[in-house]
Amino acid sequence: MALSRRDFLKLSGGTAAAGAVGAGITPQAAAAQVQVPEARIKGASETKTICPYCAVGCGINVHTKDGKVINAEGDPDHPINEGTLCAKGASLYQIVNNDKRVLKPMYRAAGADQWKEVEWDWALDEIAKKIKDTRDRTFKFLSKSKVKEKQPDGTEKEVEKEFTVNRTDAIAHVGSAALDNEECYVLQKWLRSLGLVYIEHQARI
Ligand code: SF4
Numbered sequence: 470m471a472l473s474r475r476d477f478l479k480l481s482g483g484t485a486a487a488g489a490v491g492a493g494i495t496p497q498a499a500a501a502q503v504q505v506p507e508a509r510i511k512g513a514s515e516t517k518t519i520c521p522y523c524a525v526g527c528g529i530n531v532h533t534k535d536g537k538v539i540n541a542e543g544d545p546d547h548p549i550n551e552g553t554l555c556a557k558g559a560s561l562y563q564i565v566n567n568d569k570r571v572l573k574p575m576y577r578a579a580g581a582d583q584w585k586e587v588e589w590d591w592a593l594d595e596i597a598k599k600i601k602d603t604r605d606r607t608f609k610f611l612s613k614s615k616v617k618e619k620q621p622d623g624t625e626k627e628v629e630k631e632f633t634v635n636r637t638d639a640i641a642h643v644g645s646a647a648l649d650n651e652e653c654y655v656l657q658k659w660l661r662s663l664g665l666v667y668i669e670h671q672a673r674i
Pocket of ligand 1: 520521522523524525526527550554555556557558559
């Protein structure tokens with residue numbers, strides 16, 4: 470006899486109920502005997518956070534036990550994602566539990582073939598020194614460009630003109646999809662004040 474999925478469920482439910490009644494057990498008592506697997510996050514602490522990957526800013530509940538992250542899932546109370554997460558957000562706990570995670574800044578000197586761990590203070594000082602040095606060496610106040618200029622006889626002629634530019638072409642900045650409006654605003658102010666023109670944005674690199 471061919472059984473559909475629905476037929477199979479009906480039949481097995483009926484058989485179980487009949488078996489329970491036959492054995493003198495009520496369906497309620499039979500249900501109470503069903504072994505419910507223990508929740509994976511039982512006894513864990515829950516911390517609410519925001520996904521660091523992109524500016525959608527989904528809310529995430531992170532579960533920790535014995536100082537270790539054991540689970541991360543969408544926060545159902547969060548107004549943006551209402552419990553959902555994209556694949557990147559859903560795999561968030563793998564960032565923490567990952568032996569490939571880089572925990573300190575790494576530095577590879579010019580010409581060296583190895584990276585070495587350095588302290589944050591040293592790394593930030595080096596970055597600041599290199600930005601200042603590069604900017605000082607390459608800052609341009611003026612730049613020449615060809616423009617079309619109207620002549621007295623009504624025709625146009627291409628001429629070279631000098632413009633004030635106050636910029637450096639030697640430093641570029643790649644932003645982050647995780648930055649919010651306010652952070653982008655402050656960052657733009659800072660980068661433009663340094664004279665940067667190559668300002669880009671990463672999304673899901
Ligand atoms: S990466 Fe995915 S889960 Fe994270 S904020 Fe963006 S959309 Fe939400």
